[in-house]
Amino acid sequence: MSREITVPEAVIETSKSWDGKHELQYNDKSHRYKLDGKPVSGFSTISKAGYPTSVGLTNWMKTEAMKSLFNSVSIKQEDNYIPRGDVWPISEQFLKDLLKMNRDTHEDLAQQAADIGTICHAFAEYHSVGKYKAVADLLEKVKGVEKWPIIESCINKYQAWAASDRGELVQAEGLVASPIHLFCGKFDRLDRVNGKLILRDYKTSKDIFLEQFIQLAGYAIAIKEWLNLDVEGIEVLRFGKEDGAFENLLISDPAELQMFKDQAIRCRGTFEFSKFGNDARFDWKKKQAAKEAK
Numbered sequence: 001m002s003r004e005i006t007v008p009e010a011v012i013e014t015s016k017s018w019d020g021k022h023e024l025q026y027n028d029k030s031h032r033y034k035l036d037g038k039p040v041s042g043f044s045t046i047s048k049a050g051y052p053t054s055v056g057l058t059n060w061m062k063t064e065a066m067k068s069l070f071n072s073v074s075i076k077q078e079d080n081y082i083p084r085g086d087v088w089p090i091s092e093q094f095l096k097d098l099l100k101m102n103r104d105t106h107e108d109l110a111q112q113a114a115d116i117g118t119i120c121h122a123f124a125e126y127h128s129v130g131k132y133k134a135v136a137d138l139l140e141k142v143k144g145v146e147k148w149p150i151i152e153s154c155i156n157k158y159q160a161w162a163a164s165d166r167g168e169l170v171q172a173e174g175l176v177a178s179p180i181h182l183f184c185g186k187f188d189r190l191d192r193v194n195g196k197l198i199l200r201d202y203k204t205s206k207d208i209f210l211e212q213f214i215q216l217a218g219y220a221i222a223i224k225e226w227l228n229l230d231v232e233g234i235e236v237l238r239f240g241k242e243d244g245a246f247e248n249l250l251i252s253d254p255a256e257l258q259m260f261k262d263q264a265i266r267c268r269g270t271f272e273f274s275k276f277g278n279d280a281r282f283d284w285k286k287k288q289a290a291k292e293a294k
Helices: 043-050 055-073 092-103 105-128 132-142 148-165 210-227 254-278 284-293
Strands: 012-016 023-027 032-035 038-042 074-077 080-083 168-178 183-193 196-205 233-240 246-251
Touching: 012 168, 023 168, 023 183, 038 043, 043 183, 043 210, 043 254, 105 132, 105 148, 105 168, 105 183, 105 196, 105 233, 132 148, 148 233, 148 246, 168 210, 183 210, 196 210, 210 233, 210 254, 233 254, 246 254
Parallel strands: 038 183, 196 233
Antiparallel strands: 012 023, 023 032, 032 038, 074 080, 168 183, 183 196, 233 246
């Protein structure tokens, strides 16, 4: 007897602005937002399009792609490499396939790091709101995995930080939007620490990067509009994806915080301007196709 396969319906999260004038919807399946019934971009998408990718990240992506391609056509023997006999000679089509297959190697590597980060993020999220049963269940599932020592190191360091500097939780996983600038997002946690509202984000990365604070500044703008709360500090909590490190960096100087907010607005403008790239007047492929069609 055949078994019917059903796909679970997507959960639609909703949030209303503090004055009741606006409603935001988030589809957890498609990861898309609607503000007052109209599609709107998440600020993480806007910041990536509006702020240039760092040279270090670009070089890492190129290096990993080249390493993957080299390993696809060679075999290591002791201290030397020799051509793989089963792939040479390489045809033009096979070369195209190899390039396509290895071009996105960095995404697979990033996903491996994201898997570690997802676990650490989940632990921090559950722990911070007192879901200790969920914490215990999570740890039971991952204690046997290969990366457990790295995960455990991150968790221990996070707990040491949380014991002294976590503050009082105001809201976690908050869904907010900026009706003025037309962007939205979901922040990790908003805490009150020594009387000040601190917006915090969990990151799994090799280091703490400038663009992470641009994203937080965008959320801070949205929090003011959506919740009518003034964020007085933005902080990144970093879980090391390779070495199990944990560190935090807080930006609370008003002048610096304003600089990041200004940059967030510039990113919004750049994101909108970049849509001209879809205009046929600036699309090289479309123009070439049009010439060939004549």
